[in-house]
Amino acid sequence: xxxxxxxxxARHICEVNGARFTSIREKVFRLLADTHxxxxxxxxxxxxxxxxxxxxxxxxxxxxxxxxEQGFIHKIESSNAFLLCHHFEEHHPAQLLxxxxxxxxxxxxxxxxxxxxxxxxxxxxxxxxxxxxxxxxICQSCLKKEANG
Amino acid sequence: xxxxxxxxxARHICEVNGARFTSIREKVFRLLADTHxxxxxxxxxxxxxxxxxxxxxxxxxxxxxxxxEQGFIHKIESSNAFLLCHHFEEHHPAQLLxxxxxxxxxxxxxxxxxxxxxxxxxxxxxxxxxxxxxxxxICQSCLKKEANG
DNA sequence: GATGAATTGTTACTGAATAGCTTCTGCCAG
DNA sequence: CTGGCAGAAGCTATTCAGTAACAATTCATC
Numbered sequence: 001x002x003x004x005x006x007x008x009x010a011r012h013i014c015e016v017n018g019a020r021f022t023s024i025r026e027k028v029f030r031l032l033a034d035t036h037x038x039x040x041x042x043x044x045x046x047x048x049x050x051x052x053x054x055x056x057x058x059x060x061x062x063x064x065x066x067x068x069e070q071g072f073i074h075k076i077e078s079s080n081a082f083l084l085c086h087h088f089e090e091h092h093p094a095q096l097l098x099x100x101x102x103x104x105x106x107x108x109x110x111x112x113x114x115x116x117x118x119x120x121x122x123x124x125x126x127x128x129x130x131x132x133x134x135x136x137x138i139c140q141s142c143l144k145k146e147a148n149g
Numbered sequence: 150x151x152x153x154x155x156x157x158x159a160r161h162i163c164e165v166n167g168a169r170f171t172s173i174r175e176k177v178f179r180l181l182a183d184t185h186x187x188x189x190x191x192x193x194x195x196x197x198x199x200x201x202x203x204x205x206x207x208x209x210x211x212x213x214x215x216x217x218e219q220g221f222i223h224k225i226e227s228s229n230a231f232l233l234c235h236h237f238e239e240h241h242p243a244q245l246l247x248x249x250x251x252x253x254x255x256x257x258x259x260x261x262x263x264x265x266x267x268x269x270x271x272x273x274x275x276x277x278x279x280x281x282x283x284x285x286x287i288c289q290s291c292l293k294k295e296a297n298g
Numbered sequence: 299g300a301t302g303a304a305t306t307g308t309t310a311c312t313g314a315a316t317a318g319c320t321t322c323t324g325c326c327a328g
Numbered sequence: 329c330t331g332g333c334a335g336a337a338g339c340t341a342t343t344c345a346g347t348a349a350c351a352a353t354t355c356a357t358c
Binding site: 077078095097099100106108110112113116117120121124125126127128129130131132133134135136137138139140143 | 226227244246248249255257259261262265266269270273274275276277278279280281282283284285286287288289292
């Protein structure tokens with residue numbers, strides 16, 4: 001999936017939502033799209049400063065908030081990092097597999113897993129509004145490298 | 150479960166493990182035991198300072214690291230807070246239900262849920278080393294209050 | 299009492315996130 | 329085309345989260 005295609009899809013969604021895909025927001029979107037895996041807010045800020053020297057923490061966090069609202073990105077809670085979602089046409093909860101070796105993040109969308117969690121919560125009378133399901137470990141390609149190395 | 154009982158159980162486990170349940174570690178343990186729900190590191194630090202005026206961030210984080218190693222506490226990744234675990238006799242992953250209204254945290258231990266996540270990861274060739282499964286929402290007692298209020 | 303390892307003290311720093319207020323910009327109504 | 333408004337971005341400062349590096353101390357053991 002090319003970056004330009006992602007950008008134009010995002011732009012279209014913003015139009016539909018009556019939201020403004022401003023220059024800064026697009027730049028942050030592109031930086032996230034360029035990143036393999038998650039990236040921290042301050043690393044993102046450093047990169048943004050190359051074309052937006054005046055950028056400050058608030059600049060990044062406002063852009064991240066916007067992109068989150070539009071459903072374009074996920075936050076990785078267990079590593080305080082942000083991740084572009086490649087199928088943002090509909091908001092969806094996701095389960096993340098984070099490789100601690102190569103930083104790659106795989107996004108799962110298992111409905112059964114979510115529902116089972118939902119069911120367990122219901123048993124306790126708990127109403128779930130937001131789920132965080134993440135795993136750290138080693139991805140397939142790193143495991144293979146290890147086996148061959 | 151009384152605090153003294155928790156403390157003595159913790160002390161015993163440390164003895165068995167050949168680990169030292171020092172004064173600072175015990176104080177932090179007690180502060181966590183006094184807390185209903187999760188608590189942030191710096192709030193914990195403020196409380197610790199009342200009896201350990203020299204305490205600094207490192208003091209708290211070292212104590213928290215120790216308590217985590219011993220399996221006494223969980224970290225709530227989605228809110229950067231720490232939580233005493235009341236059944237720490239064996240290390241165990243947990244799923245947390247965090248009430249955003251009253252801050253209460255319910256700890257679940259669903260093996261099926263973990264295994265299903267594990268299975269999904271395996272399908273992708275991913276080796277899980279650490280899981281984070283958390284939900285934010287509203288707990289039973291807050292929902293009841295709402296219904297009656 | 300000497301010694302080596304674990305613990306704690308201390309200083310300093312990076313990274314994460316938000317608050318509050320000002321300025322700018324794009325759009326719309328008149 | 330112009331005034332006004334709302335949303336976006338600038339700016340300053342601060343709090344919270346977490347770690348690094350090294351010095352001083354404590355403690356079990358020999």
